[in-house]
Amino acid sequence: MMIHTLAEYQKQLLAKKISSLELTQFFLDKMAQHNALNSFITVCAETAKAQAIHADELRAQGKAGPLTGLPFAHKDIFCTRGIKTTCGSKMLDNFIAPYSATVTEKLDDAGMVLLGKTNMDEFAMGSSNENSFYGVVHNPWDTRCVPGGSSGGSAAAVASRIVPAASGTDTGGSIRQPAAFCGITGLKPTYGRISRYGMIAFASSLDQAGPMTQTAEDAALLLNAMAGFDVRDSTSLNVPVPDYTATLNDSLQGLRIGIVPSFFGDGLNSEIGAAIDNAKSVLEKLGAQCVEIELPHHELAIPTYYVVASAECSSNLARYDGVRYGYRAAQPVDLMDLYKRSRSEAFGQEVKRRIMMGTYVLSSGYYDAYYLKAQKARRLISEDFKAAFKNVDVILSPTTPDVAFKIAEKTHDPVKMYLSDIYTIAVNLAGLPAINIPCGFSGQLPIGMQLIGNHLTEARLLNIAHQFQQHSDHHQKVPMMESSS
Amino acid sequence: MKWEVVIGLEVHAQLATQSKIFSGAATAYGALPNTQACAIDLGMPGVLPVLNEEALHMALKFGLAVNAHLSHESVFARKNYFYPDLPKGYQISQYEIPVVGRGHLDITLDDGTVKRIGITRAHLEEDAGKSLHEDFQGMTGIDLNRAGTPLLEIVSEPDMRSSNEAVAYLKTLHTLVRYLGICDGNMQEGSFRCDANVSVRLKGAEKLGTRCELKNINSFRFVERAINYEVERQIDVLENGGTIAQETRLYDADANTTRTMRSKEEANDYRYFPDPDLLPVCVNEELIARIKTTLPELPQEKRDRFMQHYGLNAYDANVLSSARELAQYFEAVVDVGVDPKLSANWVMGELLAALNKENLAIDESPIPPAALGQLLQRITDNTISGKIAKTVFAHMWLNEGSADEIIEKQGLKQVTDTGAIEKIIDEIIANNPQQLADYKGGKEKLFAFFVGQAMKATQGKANPQQLNDLLKEKLQKA
Amino acid sequence: MSITKEQVDKIAHLARLALTEEEAHAYATQLENIFNLVTVLQQADTAEVRPMAHPMDAKQRLRPDVITEGNEREVMQAIAPLTDMGLYLVPQVIE
Numbered sequence A: 001m002m003i004h005t006l007a008e009y010q011k012q013l014l015a016k017k018i019s020s021l022e023l024t025q026f027f028l029d030k031m032a033q034h035n036a037l038n039s040f041i042t043v044c045a046e047t048a049k050a051q052a053i054h055a056d057e058l059r060a061q062g063k064a065g066p067l068t069g070l071p072f073a074h075k076d077i078f079c080t081r082g083i084k085t086t087c088g089s090k091m092l093d094n095f096i097a098p099y100s101a102t103v104t105e106k107l108d109d110a111g112m113v114l115l116g117k118t119n120m121d122e123f124a125m126g127s128s129n130e131n132s133f134y135g136v137v138h139n140p141w142d143t144r145c146v147p148g149g150s151s152g153g154s155a156a157a158v159a160s161r162i163v164p165a166a167s168g169t170d171t172g173g174s175i176r177q178p179a180a181f182c183g184i185t186g187l188k189p190t191y192g193r194i195s196r197y198g199m200i201a202f203a204s205s206l207d208q209a210g211p212m213t214q215t216a217e218d219a220a221l222l223l224n225a226m227a228g229f230d231v232r233d234s235t236s237l238n239v240p241v242p243d244y245t246a247t248l249n250d251s252l253q254g255l256r257i258g259i260v261p262s263f264f265g266d267g268l269n270s271e272i273g274a275a276i277d278n279a280k281s282v283l284e285k286l287g288a289q290c291v292e293i294e295l296p297h298h299e300l301a302i303p304t305y306y307v308v309a310s311a312e313c314s315s316n317l318a319r320y321d322g323v324r325y326g327y328r329a330a331q332p333v334d335l336m337d338l339y340k341r342s343r344s345e346a347f348g349q350e351v352k353r354r355i356m357m358g359t360y361v362l363s364s365g366y367y368d369a370y371y372l373k374a375q376k377a378r379r380l381i382s383e384d385f386k387a388a389f390k391n392v393d394v395i396l397s398p399t400t401p402d403v404a405f406k407i408a409e410k411t412h413d414p415v416k417m418y419l420s421d422i423y424t425i426a427v428n429l430a431g432l433p434a435i436n437i438p439c440g441f442s443g444q445l446p447i448g449m450q451l452i453g454n455h456l457t458e459a460r461l462l463n464i465a466h467q468f469q470q471h472s473d474h475h476q477k478v479p480m481m482e483s484s485s
Numbered sequence B: 001m002k003w004e005v006v007i008g009l010e011v012h013a014q015l016a017t018q019s020k021i022f023s024g025a026a027t028a029y030g031a032l033p034n035t036q037a038c039a040i041d042l043g044m045p046g047v048l049p050v051l052n053e054e055a056l057h058m059a060l061k062f063g064l065a066v067n068a069h070l071s072h073e074s075v076f077a078r079k080n081y082f083y084p085d086l087p088k089g090y091q092i093s094q095y096e097i098p099v100v101g102r103g104h105l106d107i108t109l110d111d112g113t114v115k116r117i118g119i120t121r122a123h124l125e126e127d128a129g130k131s132l133h134e135d136f137q138g139m140t141g142i143d144l145n146r147a148g149t150p151l152l153e154i155v156s157e158p159d160m161r162s163s164n165e166a167v168a169y170l171k172t173l174h175t176l177v178r179y180l181g182i183c184d185g186n187m188q189e190g191s192f193r194c195d196a197n198v199s200v201r202l203k204g205a206e207k208l209g210t211r212c213e214l215k216n217i218n219s220f221r222f223v224e225r226a227i228n229y230e231v232e233r234q235i236d237v238l239e240n241g242g243t244i245a246q247e248t249r250l251y252d253a254d255a256n257t258t259r260t261m262r263s264k265e266e267a268n269d270y271r272y273f274p275d276p277d278l279l280p281v282c283v284n285e286e287l288i289a290r291i292k293t294t295l296p297e298l299p300q301e302k303r304d305r306f307m308q309h310y311g312l313n314a315y316d317a318n319v320l321s322s323a324r325e326l327a328q329y330f331e332a333v334v335d336v337g338v339d340p341k342l343s344a345n346w347v348m349g350e351l352l353a354a355l356n357k358e359n360l361a362i363d364e365s366p367i368p369p370a371a372l373g374q375l376l377q378r379i380t381d382n383t384i385s386g387k388i389a390k391t392v393f394a395h396m397w398l399n400e401g402s403a404d405e406i407i408e409k410q411g412l413k414q415v416t417d418t419g420a421i422e423k424i425i426d427e428i429i430a431n432n433p434q435q436l437a438d439y440k441g442g443k444e445k446l447f448a449f450f451v452g453q454a455m456k457a458t459q460g461k462a463n464p465q466q467l468n469d470l471l472k473e474k475l476q477k478a
Numbered sequence C: 001m002s003i004t005k006e007q008v009d010k011i012a013h014l015a016r017l018a019l020t021e022e023e024a025h026a027y028a029t030q031l032e033n034i035f036n037l038v039t040v041l042q043q044a045d046t047a048e049v050r051p052m053a054h055p056m057d058a059k060q061r062l063r064p065d066v067i068t069e070g071n072e073r074e075v076m077q078a079i080a081p082l083t084d085m086g087l088y089l090v091p092q093v094i095e
């Protein structure tokens, strides 16, 4: 089957077989055709066309870079100057960002064409995209199912090929889990590898942006432009950015892959286990060796995550008070009323629940037992990985315990929803890079596997993923979709 | 009195940086509302703080000046509470590990004794904006220009026992931060703000009484008044069998009272936790050593040196070392080769009076120190008398030229020609036979009459000592 | 671990959220369930463990003291709910 990756469009632009404007119009049409997926909050048709025309001019002048003229979409969590940036919330429904995120600027400077802003769980809190003020996003493989979250709009849009690539963010699995549910490639880089400036914060010590693409090769192309030190982000890493495409074809000979046996127990859909077994044998044929390892504190990951992430979010979301921007309740009787009604009317249930949880764990008398304890547990989890990476190069695991579930199936039970992040969360706590790659299907729904690397080993993860994709075709499958028009 | 007063002060000193503590917006005072509030200061979604290097260095300077322990790794925390002048819903401040730990500051009391006041800590934090209550019917206007201005919060131990001691501490601290160049000390503009923790206990009691925190005290005078009022209030409550409630009280300068602050009534739960957007701030020995080399001579060192080196008395040394610029001016005058005591008298007397009258700062003086030095030299070398010097000073103030030029132009040179003075004296004695007779008859006070006449005749230009000697001699002979 | 409705009300007030009776009861139950999930944390031995601030134990970088931002009031206040004479307006604040 024919696929249309960034890399291929890049070649076509280079060979002048197609113009950026034609390409942009092609995708704008597709977006309109498939708007029933609800993967977009904002479509930037006019600015996209202007960017495309500019890109074509640059190319004509011989000034085009590798990404010039390639269209993509941003998760609606990245501030885009002059364009509505909602973070999936009623709170920011009227927020026209007066500045751009560093990532926005970088992709803009690279000459990429912004097609639109994708739907997401409100403030990136969620694993199903059911928590968006703009409505649920449908999984293109089965529209009765969720696409995963919180970067569900980006995942659905890339999976359905209505955009060639998109950005996402990952705080506890929000790139990898929807990538797994939608059958695409999604990379969460090392914490600090990509600037967080202008990326609306959920949990500051965990949030990290990354590419969501059809292939590892595309992820490498996009990461080249997204990564890098930023003076505006104190937590960004001042480490040179390699060319991630340069090592994609390195050999996997001698690669040591860690497997955590307890990850493949009762809680895992057996078809996912089988798909990963198949993937293992593909990688072994390419020269890799699988080794059993342990992560003794892994059971602490979910509680630690929900304490740390909630605490940080309760504070990060205090700025939404109806005073300087965003939603403001009508006719407040006094200041307290302005605060309470603005926040209650504009935040959704899940966001309020997390704010409540975070306020609770930080409140006097509970800080030591919860927040401080979690920060310590976080180090234990991180040390486990450190120890593991002394013996192995990467860790292979499922991305999710199950494939995409039905819309509304879990909304009444937040705990059940939280538990489904079991394989992705520890990675954020330890600040590690990890990638989801499609590795099979359960019925018509995709299965993803996760490769976790040590800090700053994005190039190796992309190399392994690319080699796997050279010897598998799961990533090339495209959902059958009816157009909505 | 059977009560003992216990006072601890919290001072917020605005650090004199160009830009804010976590953003590149300007800190200048007096700009139009919200014209110096950038996306970071406004707490826009997604923005992030980066620490201003100069703010850290200023805090370290202060720490070194009060002999404090400096933390090698300090941490910024978030203090969470909702208030309209607090854009993010939290203030970034240092909580568990401040950059400056325990230190001390010596103050000199009115009777000359020196008292050591403990400094508990000093930490870096961001300022909030300003609420304007007038002009908007039923609404409050918020100006966020000040939001994000770097503050150093300096917390003292409860070591002060009277409002006088509190004022002495505050003045010493005020002088120090200005010396260090880390704060302009302008209290009207809010660059140096003071909160006072006040309690009373029975003399001899060990346990501290319940304290009240007084806010909004924006002058040295008000500190004294607010504390005195509060002490009286607390004693009054206790003596009438009441108890003191721990609370925050607002000083009302117009009414000279304190009252409960309504916005602080509700017990706050600030939910402090380390700010995940900022990382531990590292200070190594090398940086501390580097900052140390930038420290100026401190006020106390300077005062001691002025006394030892120049032989000034404690009062003069104190006044002249109270501000760095004043001390600099004084030393520049001495450097011209003028006697230090004479320099001190003129700087503290004539010069400060003239500056005060026109509301000028010492570095705005129309007479530079070298020019004043030249004038004073003319007194020393007997070219003019001290009295004439004041006339010359007045002309110099109006930019009419140097001391020598003015003396020359206006013929103010002292008459030292003995013959000329003798001639004048002879004439005066001849013209005033009655006074001469009275003088000879024992009315010695009349000597001043003859001096006055002689001065009048020489237009004040006669050398006073010479005139005295010659006059005495002539009257004896007459 | 049990969480009372009163606790929920207190937290909601700290977080400046107005909850209906129903919501408050629902949150009490949900928070209780979530905290039951979290109790496993208490069993972890963390006596000798330093809390982790940054995943890579990085240190704070410093910014030179330079003014880089100008007056952006017009742009910033174009998205503000209520302003007058350059000020953000809120219901009367009482000190």
Ligand SMILES: [Mg+2]
Pocket: B010, B153
């Ligand atoms: Mg304080």
Ligand SMILES: [Zn+2]
Pocket: B012, B125, B153
């Ligand atoms: Zn303070």
